[in-house]
Structures are given as structure tokens and as C-alpha cells.
Amino acid sequence: MSLFAYASSELFTAGALLPMHEDLGVSTDTIGSLVTTYAVVAAVTLLPAAALTRRLAPRRVLVGGMLALAISQAALTVAPSLTYVELARVFAAACHGLVWAAVPVVAVSLMPRQPGKATAVVFLGGSLGTVVGSPLVAQISQLGSWRLAAALLGVLAAGCAVGLRRLVPDLPAQGSTNPGTPLVPATSRRRVARWCIVIVPIAAAYTASYTYIAETAGQAGVPVRWVPALMLTMGMGGLASTVSAGRAHDRYPGAATVLSVGVLAGGFALGVARAPVFVIGALLWAAAYAALIVQFQAFVTEDSPGWSRLASSFYVLAFQIGIAAGGLLGGRAITGARGNLAALSTALAIAGALLTGYTVRGRGSANAT
Structure with missing residues (x-):
């Protein structure tokens, strides 16, 4: 929630x-740019906020973020x-990364x-926010007002803060450990760094295609x-994939992840075709991406014992970098010939697939050793 x-x-x-x-008397593109501003603030403030709160117990971070x-x-x-x-949204954005980094660790x-299942359960909430939350905000704003929609979200956030305070155990803080100290094994640092690198092209590929899905579909x-x-x-396919990915990760973590990234690249490649093949491809890469979000996050949490919250913060930052890069590259590709965007996303996904295969294989070898 x-x-x-x-x-x-x-x-x-x-x-x-x-x-x-209509209410504020500003252009629609100005209102729309608030989403970009939110993402930038969330990315810029993530690591400083993580450093300042590293000695706090996860429950306190979550409760504070929801408040x-x-x-x-x-x-x-x-x-x-x-x-x-803008000021109100910046205040929330400054805590955005902390909450998203701490939730899967606590789960x-x-x-x-x-x-895998724990990560999938909580990430299902984030997926529902995208698939259901935004349309609900639109509906409430049209039937009532956007201020009513904001108030209801505020009540929900306050309720979550109370629920977290009462239901989540008082887990110890991880403030004594950070990736720059000898207490964190070099193997752990390398694994997390690799997952952070892997997510950049994957997130960029998805963002580039999804941002302009209406135009490419036409x-x-x-x-x-x-x-x-x-x-x-x-979106609904992504929700189903989120749930199944958690179970698959717990049973076959490496194989399931490699399969997902392969489906992702294949789905993007179908973007050069006409409908209905294009539609099939879109459904494939949307479902595969939802699965990878769960699988990568689960790997990051597993590979960073003792400093998982900070490791998750680095991963969220890398995720934001991939999103920003995808939006920029996608905007340039869409202005060219038809098929350029599909080619871009396919190339990025293939790069991500190769990096994923290398990382999974290295992880398996290290575990075997």
C-alpha cells in the first residue's frame, strides 16, 4: 500500500x-513537466538522504517517508x-528513493x-499505482477535484505510516556498514555494481518504447x-508477470532472469512489424520487464547482506539514470524513420541481456566456489 x-x-x-x-491557469506542458521534476529531485537527493538515514532503523525510515x-x-x-x-511535490520526492529502497529490504x-516472492508482493503495489492509481486520480479529479484526489492520497499515506509503525518489526539499522569499508566483501560490492550496470540499458529500453507507445502503435x-x-x-500483463516472477525467482533465479531478458529483447524486435504482431511484441516486452524489475531487485537484496538498504539505494539511482536515458534516446529515435525506436530498444535490451548473462554466470560460479 x-x-x-x-x-x-x-x-x-x-x-x-x-x-x-484549468484551476492553476498554466499550460498543460508545464503541469506535465512536474513528473520530470519529481524524478530528477528523487534521483539527486537519493544518496545524500541514504547517507543521512543510514543509522536509522528501516521502520523509522519507512514511517518517516510515508509521513x-x-x-x-x-x-x-x-x-x-x-x-x-512544486514545493509540495519536491518534499515528497526527496523521500521517494528512501522508501522504494527500504521496502523490498524489509520485505x-x-x-x-x-x-523473490517477498519482492514481488510489495512491488505489486507499485505496479498497481501505475496501472490503477493514475486512472483513479484522473477519475476523482474529473468527478470531484484534483485537490480531493490529493487529500485522499494524503489520508492513505498517513494510514500506511500508522500501519508500518504497528506491524513492521523494529529491525536493526545497517549504519555501521557501507560499501566503502572492508566489512563489505569485495564480491558483494562487485555483484551489486553489476546489477546496477545491468538495469541501466534495460530501463532505458523500456522507457524509450513505452513513452511513445501511442505513436508507434499508430x-x-x-x-x-x-x-x-x-x-x-x-499493464495487467505486467501485474500477472510480477506475481509469477517472484515464484520463478525463488525456484530458478538464474534461468528465470535470463529467460525474461530474452523475451524482452524478442518483444522489442517485433516492434518493426505491423499489427497484430506489433501488439504481441508489446505485450511480451511489458510482461518481461515487469518480471525483471522483481528479479533484479531480489538479486540486489540477496547479494548485499549487511548493507542491503544502501545497496538498494544505489540500484534505485541506477534505475533512475536508465529511465532518464531512455526518455532522451527515445525522443530522438521517434523523430526518425519508423522502426528506429524498435531498433534502439532491441539493441539496448540485447546489451542488457549480455550483461545479465555474464552477471548470472559469474554469480553462479562464485556460489559454486
Whole structure:
């Protein structure tokens, strides 16, 4: 529920775009840019915030992050102008990375023998925030007001803070260990660094294609009226894949991950085809990407005993870098000939596949040794 609230908040202005445009009297592209600003702030503040909170127990970090989101949404509810809206969202964005880095670590600590399933369960909330949360914000904003939608998200965040405070065990902090000290084995540092490198091309490939899915679908012959249904189907497929990926990871971690990244590259390659092959490809890469998000995060948590929260912070930062790169590269590719975007995403996915195979193989060899 906490990740659902944060994901819904991150994309809040996308769902409430037109109502905020009319109420605040600014252009739609200005409102839309608030999502980019949020992502930039979340990336820039992640490592400093992680360093400042490294001696705090995970439960305190989570409770503090959800209270920050509740305060942010309350401020958003009464914001009189765009400037106050930006300040309110920046406050939440500064805690965004901390929450997303701590949640899977806490989840795995509660289910240490099923790290894949634990990660999948909590990431399902984040996926629901994207698939369900944003449309709900749009619906509430149209039927009531965007300020009502902000208030409801604030209430949800406050409720999550209370629930986390009461239900999550008071796990010890990991402040005495960081990746720069001899207490962290070199093997652990190398593994986490490799997963951070792997996620960059994978996230870039997905972001480049998904950002412009409406345009590429139209070029492939998909009627405009069917694009929302396509995106909804991709999202639902991603939800199902998130659940199944956790179980697959716990049984066959290496093989399941290699399979997912192979399906991802294959799905992107089908982007050069016309409908319905294009649609099949889109469904494949959307499902594969959802699975990889769970699998990579589970590997990062498993490979960083004693400093998993900080390791997860580095991974989230790498994830944000991949997203930013994908948006930039995708914007340039879409202006060229049809098929350029599919070729770009396929090339990035293949690079990610090769890196994944190398990392999984090295990990297996080290474990065997």
C-alpha cells in the first residue's frame, strides 16, 4: 500500500493534468513537466538522504517517508499556485528513493527464504499505482477535484505510516556498514555494481518504447481508439508477470532472469512489424520487464547482506539514470524513420541481456566456489 501511494503520487499530475491546468491557469506542458521534476529531485537527493538515514532503523525510515508523503499531499491540497505545488511535490520526492529502497529490504527480511516472492508482493503495489492509481486520480479529479484526489492520497499515506509503525518489526539499522569499508566483501560490492550496470540499458529500453507507445502503435496500424486498451492490457500483463516472477525467482533465479531478458529483447524486435504482431511484441516486452524489475531487485537484496538498504539505494539511482536515458534516446529515435525506436530498444535490451548473462554466470560460479 505504501508503494501504491508513492507511485500514484509520482504520477499524480499526469492523472490530474487537465483539472490542474484549468484551476492553476498554466499550460498543460508545464503541469506535465512536474513528473520530470519529481524524478530528477528523487534521483539527486537519493544518496545524500541514504547517507543521512543510514543509522536509522528501516521502520523509522519507512514511517518517516510515508509521513512526508502525507504532509506533501496535504500541502498540495491547499496549494494556491504552481510554485506551492512544486514545493509540495519536491518534499515528497526527496523521500521517494528512501522508501522504494527500504521496502523490498524489509520485505525480504520478513520472508528470508522467499526473497523473490517477498519482492514481488510489495512491488505489486507499485505496479498497481501505475496501472490503477493514475486512472483513479484522473477519475476523482474529473468527478470531484484534483485537490480531493490529493487529500485522499494524503489520508492513505498517513494510514500506511500508522500501519508500518504497528506491524513492521523494529529491525536493526545497517549504519555501521557501507560499501566503502572492508566489512563489505569485495564480491558483494562487485555483484551489486553489476546489477546496477545491468538495469541501466534495460530501463532505458523500456522507457524509450513505452513513452511513445501511442505513436508507434499508430504507425504499426493499431487504431487510435484501441491504444488505451492496449496500454491497459500491457499493464495487467505486467501485474500477472510480477506475481509469477517472484515464484520463478525463488525456484530458478538464474534461468528465470535470463529467460525474461530474452523475451524482452524478442518483444522489442517485433516492434518493426505491423499489427497484430506489433501488439504481441508489446505485450511480451511489458510482461518481461515487469518480471525483471522483481528479479533484479531480489538479486540486489540477496547479494548485499549487511548493507542491503544502501545497496538498494544505489540500484534505485541506477534505475533512475536508465529511465532518464531512455526518455532522451527515445525522443530522438521517434523523430526518425519508423522502426528506429524498435531498433534502439532491441539493441539496448540485447546489451542488457549480455550483461545479465555474464552477471548470472559469474554469480553462479562464485556460489559454486
